Amino acid sequence: MPRKILIVDDDAHIRQLLAFALEKAGLQTADAADGQAGLEAAATGKPDLVILDINMPKMDGLEVCRRLRRLGDTPILFLSSRDEEIDRVVGIELGADDYVVKPFSPREVVARVLTILRRTRPKADLPEQSRMRHGRLSLDLDGWQARWQDRDVALTVTEFSILRTLASAPGRIFSRDAIIDHLHGPGFAITDRTIDSHVRNLRQKFEAAGCLDLIETRPGIGYRLGSCDGPAV
Structure with a gap:
């Protein structure tokens, strides 16, 4: 349809x-x-x-x-x-x-x-690729569902996509331009402040669920996934 x-x-x-x-x-x-x-x-x-x-x-x-x-x-x-x-x-x-x-x-x-x-629209990934885990964070790629520990965290499409990008390479620092390229493809016009706002939303939602270390900021470089293993509050 x-x-x-x-x-x-x-x-x-x-x-x-x-x-x-x-x-x-x-x-x-x-x-x-x-x-x-x-x-x-x-x-x-x-x-x-x-x-x-x-x-x-x-x-x-x-x-x-x-x-x-x-x-x-x-x-x-x-x-x-x-x-x-x-x-x-x-x-x-x-x-x-x-x-x-x-x-x-x-x-x-x-x-x-x-x-x-x-x-x-979920991609036709192999079964073992349908879920990402990092610390207490888990992402269901087919269901577009994020969880920290045992709590569901409701995200927008763009928020989920940013988090999936960071989780695809937990040790990598992604520049804002690299995040935009992953979301939209090269050359797409989006301001850095827009990415910052999405990241701020992600942090606030996961902090409300008890995760205080979701995303690390590397000043002048970009963002990478945090340990996502801190104790619940």
Whole structure:
């Protein structure tokens, strides 16, 4: 079955433009014209990804994102006419997987959507490759589930992908550019602050589960997986 994308934007032209581009790429689409309608459509339609404008009537995209994150981990791609870095960071900290600034190329949006969807579709790995373990951390690659000790930790698609990248080589220090390349491929335009925000979210979620040493920062170099073996708190 084609995967379904929900487009939530108060601009009818943008909804039509994106729907045409996404359907041309083989995806199904649904749309909503304001935040409240978008939240209801997401609850009933169960899309595989939500494209979410920030500035909308009735309920803005940031609040929609907050509420969607209480319900589950459906990937979210933000659209915004605001190009301030703080807006990008806030969006990521709320749980968005990616962020595109208006005006945008429909081709770029489709590329980012397909990249996120590829990360949610399990690869045909060998059985022994379907799970990663490091210290008390375990990652179920097929189920996209992270656990520390005996506690499930709910992650967004991008957060899980970053953690999987670090866990693939626990002793390696990954630069921010290397992490971006693993997520999206070479040459993809994402700021370092976006990666920092995802890493901060990961740390906060695992600290809440009792893991205080999930990711190490090497100043001026990048990140690597911590020992993930500290005592629960």
